[in-house]
Amino acid sequence: MPPKSRFTRLDAFTKTVEDARVRTTSGGVVTIVSLIVVLFLAWGEWSDYRRIIIHPELIVDKGRGERMEIHLNISFPRVPCELLTLDVMDVSGEQQHGVQHGVQKTRLRPQSEGGGVIDSTSLSLHAADEAATHLDPDYCGGCYGANAPANAIKPGCCNTCDEVREAYAQASWAFGRGEGVEQCTREHYAERLDEQRHEGCRIEGGLRVNKVVGNFHIAPGRSFSNGNMHVHDLKNYWDTPVAGGHSFTHEIHNVRFGPQLPENLHKKLGNKHLPWTDHHLNPLDGMKQETDDPNFNYMYFIKIVPTSYLPLGWEKKFASFRENHGSDLGDFGQSPDGSIETHQYSVTSHKRSLAGGDDAAEGHQERLHSKGGIPGVFFSYDISPMKVVNREERAKTFLGFVAGLCAIVGGTLTVAAAVDRGLFEGTTRLRKMRGKEL
Numbered sequence: 001m002p003p004k005s006r007f008t009r010l011d012a013f014t015k016t017v018e019d020a021r022v023r024t025t026s027g028g029v030v031t032i033v034s035l036i037v038v039l040f041l042a043w044g045e046w047s048d049y050r051r052i053i054i055h056p057e058l059i060v061d062k063g064r065g066e067r068m069e070i071h072l073n074i075s076f077p078r079v080p081c082e083l084l085t086l087d088v089m090d091v092s093g094e095q096q097h098g099v100q101h102g103v104q105k106t107r108l109r110p111q112s113e114g115g116g117v118i119d120s121t122s123l124s125l126h127a128a129d130e131a132a133t134h135l136d137p138d139y140c141g142g143c144y145g146a147n148a149p150a151n152a153i154k155p156g157c158c159n160t161c162d163e164v165r166e167a168y169a170q171a172s173w174a175f176g177r178g179e180g181v182e183q184c185t186r187e188h189y190a191e192r193l194d195e196q197r198h199e200g201c202r203i204e205g206g207l208r209v210n211k212v213v214g215n216f217h218i219a220p221g222r223s224f225s226n227g228n229m230h231v232h233d234l235k236n237y238w239d240t241p242v243a244g245g246h247s248f249t250h251e252i253h254n255v256r257f258g259p260q261l262p263e264n265l266h267k268k269l270g271n272k273h274l275p276w277t278d279h280h281l282n283p284l285d286g287m288k289q290e291t292d293d294p295n296f297n298y299m300y301f302i303k304i305v306p307t308s309y310l311p312l313g314w315e316k317k318f319a320s321f322r323e324n325h326g327s328d329l330g331d332f333g334q335s336p337d338g339s340i341e342t343h344q345y346s347v348t349s350h351k352r353s354l355a356g357g358d359d360a361a362e363g364h365q366e367r368l369h370s371k372g373g374i375p376g377v378f379f380s381y382d383i384s385p386m387k388v389v390n391r392e393e394r395a396k397t398f399l400g401f402v403a404g405l406c407a408i409v410g411g412t413l414t415v416a417a418a419v420d421r422g423l424f425e426g427t428t429r430l431r432k433m434r435g436k437e438l
Helices: 025-050 161-170 182-186 189-195 263-269 398-437
Strands: 052-060 067-076 084-090 103-108 200-210 214-220 223-226 229-232 250-257 287-289 296-310 340-353 357-359 364-369 376-383 386-394
Touching: 025 398, 067 214, 084 200, 084 229, 161 182, 161 223, 182 189, 200 214, 250 340, 250 376
Parallel strands: 296 376, 296 386
Antiparallel strands: 052 386, 067 200, 067 250, 084 214, 103 200, 214 376, 223 229, 250 287, 296 340, 357 364
16 A cells, blocks of 8 residues: 555545445446436536626716717608608707708609509609700809809809709798799799609608707608798698698608617527517507598607617727717717617607597597697607616626536536435345345
8 A cells, every 4th residue: 555645634535445335236327317417417507608698787878979870761652752851850959951861762653553663763853854954054043032052053043943942941931833933944843743743752761860859750841940940831732733632641661760780689689489679679660650631740759768789708809998888889880899889769659630629539539639730750759868788798607607517516426326325225125124034
């Protein structure tokens, strides 16, 4: 035997002599079963360690001077594109009249013809050969009492019907069909407008607005400010040769605030029966409203909650990350490190006729509506001061995984030893009892 060291008496794992060990069939079965159980539980522990969970946090949104992306796709089957105007305004005083940059209007065929998209070659109300380019180079059209718009092709002149209309809008004057306006008569503005009366329109694109309380709306006619009032030129909308007039029947294909989470994240973090988040379930998507009343107003009151998504390992990719990380993000709220700044929202809708009245037809006679207003679809949004941060994390740390693995091995072997001991003692006693009987 090797000489004993000073650590021998500290050995907590005493050994038995090989000759004193007894091997049994039941012990072999218990060993195999215990190994299978250990492997099964160890695999479960590994899967749990590899599992990614979402840890939500609620913090105060300290973003300052940020901009917010609004993405919309809405169809109006009974209003032509020429009559629709998209405006944005907020409590900071910023106003965007007749938004066109980043927004596309697509003309739709009449509902009687299926409502399909008209060929792109027909998307312009004014033919190119009817513009002022073929006129005398010295030609300078009048603006009929209004000041020429700043974006006029020829400074100080209104050489096209659109420029005259823009000059009227800046002067807060109603324009109508352009009767008596040389430029509009030359371009056959009224005739082409009447040709499109039966068409519909789809408005889609993105807006960038201040991250403050505000609204955006789609209403008929050119918009302009008259003092402290926001006004639309509704003459062409009401004076229409279409039987029954136009109406703001509409279908909202998509309205969201900020970027959509990538589809691969949606599949990884949830499933179609139990989605992880409602970013793919925007409340307004698929909303349809129908009316035959041309003087009808739809209001959607939206409560927006800023939301951040931080993928696993974003800290290593963006070491300079700050608490106010929204200002460091790129276009549309996505950062190179994979983090996403977006928004969730809830919505409450309301509709009324501009003629006033009550909702007796819907069983709410006590609900009264005021008269007046502008027909159209209005979206009023409010920003929550709180922010939700969804952070990806491992369900367990590596040390937790190792501790769980040791607990599985030790616990399983301890239970297996107790079971084996019980079987061995029971078998031994049965043998002794049978020996006495014989």
